[in-house]
Amino acid sequence: MRIRISHATKYIYETPPSEVTQVLRLTPRNYDGQYVAAWHIDLSRDCQLIQHEDAFGNILHSFTAEGPFDDLTVAVEGEVDTQDTNGVVTGTVEKFPPQLYLRETPLTQSDPAIADFAESVRNANGKEPLPLLHRMLGALNREMAFDTDPTHSATTASEAFTLRRGVCQDLTHVFISCARRLGFPARYIGGHFHRADGVTAQDAGHAWAEVHVEHLGWVGFDPTNGICTTEAHVRVAMGLDYLGAAPVRGTRFGGGGETLKVAVHVDQARRQTQS
Amino acid sequence: MLSRTADNLYWLSRYVERAEYLARILDATQRLTALPLAYVGESNEWESAVATAGCASAFFRHYDEANEENVTHFLAFSADNSSSIRSCFELARSNARAVRTALTVEMWDAINGTWLELKRYGNGPNSREELSRFLRWVQESSLRYDGSAYRTMLRNDAYWFSRLGVYIERADNTARILDVKYHLLLPENERVGGPLDYFQWAAILRSVSALTAYHWVYRESLKPWLVGDLLILRDEMPRSLASCYQAIVRNLDDIGAAYGRQGAAQRQARGIRTRLQNSQMDGIFQRGLHEFIGEFITENNRLGSLVTEQFLV
Numbered sequence: 001m002r003i004r005i006s007h008a009t010k011y012i013y014e015t016p017p018s019e020v021t022q023v024l025r026l027t028p029r030n031y032d033g034q035y036v037a038a039w040h041i042d043l044s045r046d047c048q049l050i051q052h053e054d055a056f057g058n059i060l061h062s063f064t065a066e067g068p069f070d071d072l073t074v075a076v077e078g079e080v081d082t083q084d085t086n087g088v089v090t091g092t093v094e095k096f097p098p099q100l101y102l103r104e105t106p107l108t109q110s111d112p113a114i115a116d117f118a119e120s121v122r123n124a125n126g127k128e129p130l131p132l133l134h135r136m137l138g139a140l141n142r143e144m145a146f147d148t149d150p151t152h153s154a155t156t157a158s159e160a161f162t163l164r165r166g167v168c169q170d171l172t173h174v175f176i177s178c179a180r181r182l183g184f185p186a187r188y189i190g191g192h193f194h195r196a197d198g199v200t201a202q203d204a205g206h207a208w209a210e211v212h213v214e215h216l217g218w219v220g221f222d223p224t225n226g227i228c229t230t231e232a233h234v235r236v237a238m239g240l241d242y243l244g245a246a247p248v249r250g251t252r253f254g255g256g257g258e259t260l261k262v263a264v265h266v267d268q269a270r271r272q273t274q275s
Numbered sequence: 276m277l278s279r280t281a282d283n284l285y286w287l288s289r290y291v292e293r294a295e296y297l298a299r300i301l302d303a304t305q306r307l308t309a310l311p312l313a314y315v316g317e318s319n320e321w322e323s324a325v326a327t328a329g330c331a332s333a334f335f336r337h338y339d340e341a342n343e344e345n346v347t348h349f350l351a352f353s354a355d356n357s358s359s360i361r362s363c364f365e366l367a368r369s370n371a372r373a374v375r376t377a378l379t380v381e382m383w384d385a386i387n388g389t390w391l392e393l394k395r396y397g398n399g400p401n402s403r404e405e406l407s408r409f410l411r412w413v414q415e416s417s418l419r420y421d422g423s424a425y426r427t428m429l430r431n432d433a434y435w436f437s438r439l440g441v442y443i444e445r446a447d448n449t450a451r452i453l454d455v456k457y458h459l460l461l462p463e464n465e466r467v468g469g470p471l472d473y474f475q476w477a478a479i480l481r482s483v484s485a486l487t488a489y490h491w492v493y494r495e496s497l498k499p500w501l502v503g504d505l506l507i508l509r510d511e512m513p514r515s516l517a518s519c520y521q522a523i524v525r526n527l528d529d530i531g532a533a534y535g536r537q538g539a540a541q542r543q544a545r546g547i548r549t550r551l552q553n554s555q556m557d558g559i560f561q562r563g564l565h566e567f568i569g570e571f572i573t574e575n576n577r578l579g580s581l582v583t584e585q586f587l588v
Contacts, residue, residue, distance in 0.1 A: 030549040037528065083542070091546070093553050 001082050001231045002037070003194050004269040007205065007262075008075040009248050014257025016068035022250030025190065025237035026076045027059040032091035034234060039078035045069060056244065057093035058237040067255070074248060079269050080234045087228030089210060089218040089235070098212040101185035107241040108188075110177040111158040117143070118178035129184065129213045133221060134228075136178055141226035144171055148203070153242065168207040168224040169242050175209045175223040176241070185212040187238050189220065190245040192266050194232040200267040205247060208233065234266075281436045282587040283374040288424070288440030290367035291386070294360045295417035296448040297350050298410040300324050303455070303482030305407070308343065310474050321346040327451045330358055347406060352399040360413055364393050377433045381423035389416040432533055435526045439582065442526070446519035447575050453506055454568045455479055476502055483514050503564055504556040516571065520548040523578070530586070540581040547574055 007026065028036050041049060045065040052060045065072060104110070110118070118136070125135045147165040157177040160170035172188055179186035186209055193206035208222035208229060220229030229235075239245035252258070304324040322341040325334045328350055337355055338345045351360045368390040371378060378386075392412070400406040421441065428434045476497045480486040485505060492509065493501045507516045524544050531537040559567045 030545070030552060032546065032549070035524075035545040035549065081537075081545075091549055091553070 001194065002079060002269040003082060003192070003232075003234055004077075004079050004265075004267055005192050005234065006075070006077045006265045007192070007247075008073060008264075010071060010073045010261045010263075012071045012259045012261065013069075013255045015255050016070055017252040017255025018067045019064060019253040020067065020072055020250060020255075021064045021252075022062065022074070022248055024061040024063075024074060024248055025054075025058050025245060026074070026247050027061065028078075028080060028191070028234055028236045029057070029059060029093065030091075031089065031093075031235070033083055033085040033089065033229075033231070035081045037079045037081055039080075040076070042075040042077070044071070044073040044075075055095060056238055057095050058239075058245070082231040082234060084231040087220050087230070088216060089220055089229075092218070098185040098218075101187045101212065101240065102180055102183070103240055104180065105241045105243070106156060107154075107243065108157050108173050108177045108180070110181045111161070114157065114161050114174060114177050115181050117161070118181045121178075122182055130216070130219075132182070133179065133184070133211055133213070133219070136175070137221050137223055137228075138226055140171065140175055140178070140223045144174065144223075146171070146224060153246075167204070171223040172207045172209050173241060175221060179209065179211045186210065187218075188241050188245050189235055189238050190242075190247060191236040192234040192264065193222075193225070194234075194266050194268065196232065200265050202264040202266060204262050205236070205264055206233070207242070207245075210238070276432055278587050280374050280377055281432070282583075283370040284377060284433055284436045285440040285582070285587060287367050287370040287374070287386070288421075288437045289444040290363040290370070291417050291420050292441050292444040292448070293358065294363040294367070295414050296444070296452075297328060297358070297360050297363070298413035298417075299448075299482045300328055300452070300455075301347060301350060301406075302410050303452075303478050304346075305403075306478045306481065307475065310471065323455055324350065327455045328358070329451060330356060348399055351406075351409070352396075361393060364390055364416075379423065379427040381427050382420060385416070385420040385423050389420070392416075432530055435530050435533075436586070438526045439523060439530075442519045442522045443575065443579055443582070445514060446516050446523070447572060449483065449506055449514050449516055449519070450568050450571050450575070452479060452482060453503065454565060473497055480505075485512060485514065488512060500556050500560050503559065507559070507567075508551065508554060508556060517548075517551045520544065520551055524548050527582075538581075538585050540578065540585045543574070543578045543581050547571075547578065 024041065026041060027039055028034065030036055041061060043049065043063060043065070047063045047065045049061050049063045052062070054060050121136045121139050122132060125132050143164060144161070145165050146167065148167055150163050151160055151166045151170050153169070155166065155170055157170070157173035160166035161174050176186040176188060189208050189210055191206055191208070206224070208220060208224070210218045210220050212218050220233065222229055222233065237245040237247070301324065304320050307320040321343060324346055325331050325341055333356060334341070334346070334349050338349065349356050349359065353359045354362065356362060368386055371383060371386045375383060396409060400409050424434075424437055428437065476499060477486060480489055480497070480502060483506070489497065489502065489505055492505060492511065495501070505512050505515065509515050510517050510521060512518060527541045527544050531541050
């Protein structure tokens, strides 16, 4: 599928800042399931955009915008050609052995409730990794409801699971927490999802998890949609949790009253048959 | 466009590119044999030339020994060798004649003019000087054809198939030239990193006109892994495998967009480009440069046959 994405992140300041420095993880990499045909980052302020790679292999862009200014927009546009790999992720840049992704982080730390949930799924379904993970995907998808109200970007897995509500970030954190609890290396993937229901305007990007299954490799699990990753998923950044894969992180010198607006458009670019 | 037209354009470009490559190999080998060997050692440069041209088995069917006369004749003038410079230009010209209407006037002039001048060289040069002049003429002819295609062709599927041929052949050629060093053994009393080693690497870089480019990119002396990096992974180097595949993917993408469908050829090209983008030179050297090159040549050939299956038959 050829997917066209436009993702604009706008910061509006009541009091203009003197300087803003940001690190962007907005650029997808090629792997066996996707090829980036075109990708472009645009900033509303004139400054130098420097590209590097972080420790996990994500493409990073960093810049410093000199103020004062009332707002700052980071706009990304591009086209990605994806193909279905049955959820298996191969051909990626892997800087670490899978065991590193067993590491707990504050956002994904499990608590007794999460541990109980994970173990109850295992007790009901046996130890075979792939069926177990699929059942957990379905169980979590039923257990937690998608709700944008009660949580925010600093909500931990434990807090979200207590509420039994959250956005894709929270469901993904809980899924990762459960997977690591059962001994599977798991990581957080930030990216985009092309919706089959024709809705192209979204308020945020999408997030899902990847779990390492022995003899198979990394497999993508999307707890928000209750499916494994398909050709509708565009993989952008990976990390141990949201903080490692966040699209925009930064600091600001001076200024205040900051509001954030995110607009994402994901639709299919020109009809094309695959033979 | 008829698949036969696309086939002729694709192979026309490949033959012209191949002729230039053979001229470069012969040039590089001449330089290597001119190096002083102050001891009695086996001089295997001419054998390596035949190996990198990929026609070792055919060569040894016709000749017993790989020396300057035999190899030069076999690679440049032999009618028995379907990939000699003469055969390449003759096949290129007959392909061009078949698709005369798809070529511009400049392109036809270039390839036909080359074929006519080829006759003047008869059965081969009589001296080393004549050979040098001949090789330079071959490279200029190839440049003239390539340049006229780039400068005058309409950007449609005829153009994209031509460029596809150029870049697939060029990627294959660069991979083989890098492999030359593998076949070139250092004599026993020479050390790795010593002067002979340096000259061998410099000769390889010179054969792809990359010696100065190397010093612009890496401000240090010649190191094998950096030579490999320049010719495999660097997008800035126009002959590198990465740069060729960037162009191959772009041309296949344009063809796919024009025809409204993609297939195995596009997927294979992207897979190779992704693997090149995600590779690092130390990983390649650890696995073995020769093995990497061998794998790459196989995958590149596979792309050639996928393109043929998908578009040219």
